Amino acid sequence: MDFELTKEQKDIKQAASDFAEGEFDKDLAMQLEKEHAFPRAIWKKACELGFVGMHFPEEYGGQGLGVFENALVVEEFCRRDSGIGTALALCDFASEILMRHGTKGQKERFLAAIASGRMISAGCFTEPNHGSDITMMDTTAVRDGDEWVVNGTKTFITNGCIADCFIVLCQTDPAAKPGYRGQSLILVEKGAAGIEAAEVGDKMGIRMTSTAEVSFASVRVPAANLIGEEGKGFYHVLEFFDESRAEIAATAVGIAQGAFDRALDYAKQREQFGQRLADFQVTQHKIADMATMIDAARLLTYRAAWNFDRGKIDPKLTSMAKYYAGRAAVAVTDEAVQILGGYGYILEYEVERFYRDAKITEIYEGTKEIQKNTIAGTFIKKK
Amino acid sequence: MEILVCVKRVPDTADAEVALRPDGRGIREEDLAFGINEWDNYAVEEAIRLKEKHGGAVTVATIGPAESEDVLRRCLAMGADDAVMIDEASFRGADPYGIARGLAGLARRKAYDLVLAGALAGDDGYGMTGPVLAGYLGWPHATLVTSIEVEGKKIAVARELEGGLEEILAVELPAVLTIQTGINEPRYVSIMGIRKVRSKDIPVLAPADIGVGAGEVGENANLLRSLGLSTPPAGAEAVMLKGAPAEVAQRILDIVKERGGVA
Amino acid sequence: MAKVFVLVEHRRGSIREATFECVTLARELQTAAGLEPAAVVIGSGVAPFAETLAAYLPETIVVDDPSLEHFRFETYAAVLRDLIERETPLLVIAPHSAFGMELVPRLSAELARPCATDCVAVGMDGGALAATRSVYNGKIDERLAFAPAGGYFATVRAGSYAPADPAGTGAIRAHACPAPPAAWRTEHRGYRETAAGAVDITQAPLLLAIGRGIKDAENIPKAQALADRLGAVLACSRPVVDKKWLGKERQVGTSGRTVKPKVYLALGISGAFQHIAGIKGPGVFIAVNRDPKAPVFRAADFGVVEDMFKIIDALAEKLGAK
Numbered sequence: 001m002d003f004e005l006t007k008e009q010k011d012i013k014q015a016a017s018d019f020a021e022g023e024f025d026k027d028l029a030m031q032l033e034k035e036h037a038f039p040r041a042i043w044k045k046a047c048e049l050g051f052v053g054m055h056f057p058e059e060y061g062g063q064g065l066g067v068f069e070n071a072l073v074v075e076e077f078c079r080r081d082s083g084i085g086t087a088l089a090l091c092d093f094a095s096e097i098l099m100r101h102g103t104k105g106q107k108e109r110f111l112a113a114i115a116s117g118r119m120i121s122a123g124c125f126t127e128p129n130h131g132s133d134i135t136m137m138d139t140t141a142v143r144d145g146d147e148w149v150v151n152g153t154k155t156f157i158t159n160g161c162i163a164d165c166f167i168v169l170c171q172t173d174p175a176a177k178p179g180y181r182g183q184s185l186i187l188v189e190k191g192a193a194g195i196e197a198a199e200v201g202d203k204m205g206i207r208m209t210s211t212a213e214v215s216f217a218s219v220r221v222p223a224a225n226l227i228g229e230e231g232k233g234f235y236h237v238l239e240f241f242d243e244s245r246a247e248i249a250a251t252a253v254g255i256a257q258g259a260f261d262r263a264l265d266y267a268k269q270r271e272q273f274g275q276r277l278a279d280f281q282v283t284q285h286k287i288a289d290m291a292t293m294i295d296a297a298r299l300l301t302y303r304a305a306w307n308f309d310r311g312k313i314d315p316k317l318t319s320m321a322k323y324y325a326g327r328a329a330v331a332v333t334d335e336a337v338q339i340l341g342g343y344g345y346i347l348e349y350e351v352e353r354f355y356r357d358a359k360i361t362e363i364y365e366g367t368k369e370i371q372k373n374t375i376a377g378t379f380i381k382k383k
Numbered sequence: 384m385e386i387l388v389c390v391k392r393v394p395d396t397a398d399a400e401v402a403l404r405p406d407g408r409g410i411r412e413e414d415l416a417f418g419i420n421e422w423d424n425y426a427v428e429e430a431i432r433l434k435e436k437h438g439g440a441v442t443v444a445t446i447g448p449a450e451s452e453d454v455l456r457r458c459l460a461m462g463a464d465d466a467v468m469i470d471e472a473s474f475r476g477a478d479p480y481g482i483a484r485g486l487a488g489l490a491r492r493k494a495y496d497l498v499l500a501g502a503l504a505g506d507d508g509y510g511m512t513g514p515v516l517a518g519y520l521g522w523p524h525a526t527l528v529t530s531i532e533v534e535g536k537k538i539a540v541a542r543e544l545e546g547g548l549e550e551i552l553a554v555e556l557p558a559v560l561t562i563q564t565g566i567n568e569p570r571y572v573s574i575m576g577i578r579k580v581r582s583k584d585i586p587v588l589a590p591a592d593i594g595v596g597a598g599e600v601g602e603n604a605n606l607l608r609s610l611g612l613s614t615p616p617a618g619a620e621a622v623m624l625k626g627a628p629a630e631v632a633q634r635i636l637d638i639v640k641e642r643g644g645v646a
Numbered sequence: 647m648a649k650v651f652v653l654v655e656h657r658r659g660s661i662r663e664a665t666f667e668c669v670t671l672a673r674e675l676q677t678a679a680g681l682e683p684a685a686v687v688i689g690s691g692v693a694p695f696a697e698t699l700a701a702y703l704p705e706t707i708v709v710d711d712p713s714l715e716h717f718r719f720e721t722y723a724a725v726l727r728d729l730i731e732r733e734t735p736l737l738v739i740a741p742h743s744a745f746g747m748e749l750v751p752r753l754s755a756e757l758a759r760p761c762a763t764d765c766v767a768v769g770m771d772g773g774a775l776a777a778t779r780s781v782y783n784g785k786i787d788e789r790l791a792f793a794p795a796g797g798y799f800a801t802v803r804a805g806s807y808a809p810a811d812p813a814g815t816g817a818i819r820a821h822a823c824p825a826p827p828a829a830w831r832t833e834h835r836g837y838r839e840t841a842a843g844a845v846d847i848t849q850a851p852l853l854l855a856i857g858r859g860i861k862d863a864e865n866i867p868k869a870q871a872l873a874d875r876l877g878a879v880l881a882c883s884r885p886v887v888d889k890k891w892l893g894k895e896r897q898v899g900t901s902g903r904t905v906k907p908k909v910y911l912a913l914g915i916s917g918a919f920q921h922i923a924g925i926k927g928p929g930v931f932i933a934v935n936r937d938p939k940a941p942v943f944r945a946a947d948f949g950v951v952e953d954m955f956k957i958i959d960a961l962a963e964k965l966g967a968k
Binding site: 394396397400401403410479480483502505506507508509510511514515517518519523524525526527539541542543544545548549550551552553554555558565605606607608609610611612613614615620621622623624628629631632633634635636637638639640641642 | 657662663664716718719720742743744747748751752753754755756758760761762763764771776779780781782783784785786787788789790791792793795804805809831832833834835836837838839849852876878908909911926929930931932933943944945946947948949950951952956957959960961963964965
Binding site: 007008011012015022050051063065268 | 400418452453456457460571572573574575577578581
């Protein structure tokens with residue numbers, strides 16, 4: 001048992017922290033979030049420095065690292081700024097499916113472009129009629145000669161309006177029983193005729209990340225755009241969720257830590273009734289609760305990522321990490337706003353943004369209820 | 384151009400609470416974050432830029448506890464070619480003279496053209512290691528350097544003076560320069576850089592390797608001896624400037640002129 | 647009797663103010679330790695500086711030579727090595743400035759006479775000289791003693807001592823410049839003014855910050871004009887931005903920018919902690935406010951209880967007279 005990061009991991013964490021400190025500007029963050037804009041310039045720089053696609057193999061432009069190192073980076077990014085951090089954490093969304101199941105050609109073309117800041121990816125799984133349940137898809141892909149023809153609508157698609165490539169979960173065999181055995185993943189590039197994307201609406205948080213409805217009307221792509229095996233799409237996606245849950249958990253840990261830092265700072269400076277806020281026991285207990293939750297969430301997250309990198313796929317553990325880290329993020333950011341009081345409610349003091357950005361971690365990538373189902377399901381088998 | 388850069392690992396105390404150890408001989412380090420001294424970071428960047436422009440190699444060196452290796456790895460990841468540590472045990476508690484003596488021994492091991500150091504360190508702030516080192520080496524020096532131009536066997540440097548003024552100095556090589564912040568914009572450490580240095584060996588030299596004999600450095604050999612640390616008296620109120628507006632204005636202008644760097 | 651030397655710092659025809667702060671320290675040591683103070687003026691055509699110093703200290707030593715026209719370590723150190731060997735002062739003090747930092751530490755190493763740099767105080771401790779230094783971003787004080795040696799050096803942080811006033815008439819004595827070596831290894835090539843940048847309050851060495859006391863938008867140009875003449879960048883506190891009298895880029899504080907100027911001159915700012923928290927670094931903080939109880943006076947180094955407009959007018963008048 002060893003709870004120490006390796007030297008290289010420490011260096012990576014420090015490098016991410018230095019980059020975030022130097023580049024994530026508070027005023028810029030406030031402006032981007034107001035405009036619903038993706039932090040494009042920062043994203044480019046992050047890619048140049050190797051922070052994106054770190055877990056891709058070196059021959060495809062990556063750094064040959066793992067989910068764990070990825071988690072360290074997104075945690076530091078979100079700690080500095082929940083909005084910019086989340087946008088960067090998600091810019092290569094679902095690319096892991098390509099990395100694990102793509103052909104050599106697909107990987108050469110797309111992974112290198114994603115890692116170097118030339119492409120943003122999106123995973124199109126959720127549908128208006130199915131939500132978190134992806135066992136049956138209305139979106140279809142039908143083989144027509146050398147092409148797939150994709151039809152259907154996906155919703156709540158992360159990066160939907162800014163993505164350059166879409167990894168679309170389609171029903172390729174509607175007759176399959178059960179239905180999910182007839183699903184496949186099709187790669188669709190931006191610019192193909194028949195794609196339309198529109199933001200789902202003004203959001204409470206993660207406003208620098210596009211969340212869109214993406215529809216495909218007879219979109220034709222080459223047959224070679226099938227990712228992985230035909231009929232295995234559902235399984236590929238489930239496997240991806242194990243990985244992405246650990247990363248989302250890391251964003252939650254970072255958001256919680258960032259709010260904690262700011263609240264602690266404030267409590268030490270602010271004086272009320274002749275003493276520092278930090279000297280009141282009520283504040284001290286809040287700080288103790290927050291710090292404890294953050295560390296528990298971090299340990300679960302690190303363990304989930306560490307296991308994943310060692311090939312120990314454990315859906316229960318990644319679900320626990322994502323569920324608990326989300327809960328910690330919401331609880332800690334809530335208390336942070338409370339500690340700052342009236343100032344906490346003002347945009348410029350940042351904690352309210354962390355609060356708003358925290359909530360999504362209990363919703364996307366599987367709601368906390370879905371996570372609990374997964375966790376419970378490992379103890380109580382279905383009869 | 385062969386360049387040696389002397390770096391130091393220091394605690395970040397700008398935004399942190401600093402508390403004394405119960406014995407009053409040092410500060411509590413447990414809760415502080417450590418990293419490369421800010422001035423040294425600019426020195427490392429400047430050395431790498433000189434190398435990129437004029438060829439040669441950059442070696443970074445430190446005298447400090449084992450954890451200082453983090454700082455050296457960071458410099459390697461930025462683009463330094465080699466790193467070396469001097470075993471800290473015999474230097475423990477050494478004053479800037481002792482540290483400079485060790486660094487001088489190190490600088491003599493190779494034909495360096497240039498030794499760079501931060502103009503000062505964020506912890507003890509002496510601002511003397513660089514020029515003292517130059518004295519021990521017998522090389523010319525310039526402190527508070529804000530630009531470097533190579534002119535063959537010479538360099539032209541700008542030194543930051545007070546009042547928005549710089550002086551230009553031509554200096555023969557080899558030389559020791561201390562670098563002022565703002566001379567450049569230090570690059571971020573990239574993941575590629577970190578990966579490149581992961582298997583890089585950082586040798587640890589013993590005092591004998593750098594020509595320093597037992598007892599020549601360290602607390603007992605110091606020229607400066609600490610009598611202890613204390614917390615500055617709290618609640619210091621402003622010194623009130625009294626008099627007619629014209630008199631007060633003159634005092635304000637005097638202070639601005641002396642401290643503000645504006646003539 | 648043992649001597650204390652004050653190294654006179656001058657540049658482009660005038661003595662730098664920090665010299666007179668060192669004079670104050672030398673006088674204190676005369677009282678506390680019985681040291682005999684003397685000023686040391688090195689340069690070319692520096693007779694007028696010696697005349698000036700003679701009005702401050704009992705003795706002024708002048709080394710006047712054309713080769714000493716511009717300060718350089720090499721030339722000054724050659725003079726001082728010679729002078730110190732002959733006169734064996736117990737202590738040599740100089741400002742901790744670009745001049746002192748370049749000259750003193752290396753000279754101390756070469757002469758094996760210990761030097762305490764950036765001292766906020768120098769005095770006697772149990773019969774021996776001791777220095778106080780401010781370390782860890784000013785959060786800790788350290789007391790330092792010197793290992794026994796033939797003599798010592800100290801460089802003094804600006805603002806640690808009040809500048810001295812003239813007192814009496816001292817003697818002036820010339821000291822010959824030692825013969826130069828075969829060749830110098832450094833050469834002074836001139837001075838360069840560093841350009842004033844765009845509005846970036848985080849980089850400005852001098853900030854003129856205005857607060858609620860500015861009262862009205864039509865008073866802003868007055869403050870801007872003063873800032874221009876001072877060579878300062880205009881900054882402000884929250885209320886001024888809230889009223890849109892100045893842009894957000896000029897706001898200092900937790901919700902604005904963090905600044906670390908050499909001088910922060912705050913006019914009509916009350917000193918809410920959110921504002922004060924944005925002012926960092928070792929610079930000097932001067933506050934002008936009508937309210938003697940304003941919290942800004944707890945954070946400032948110097949305070950003036952006065953209507954800010956009276957001070958603005960007085961400063962403008964002084965600057966105009968220059």
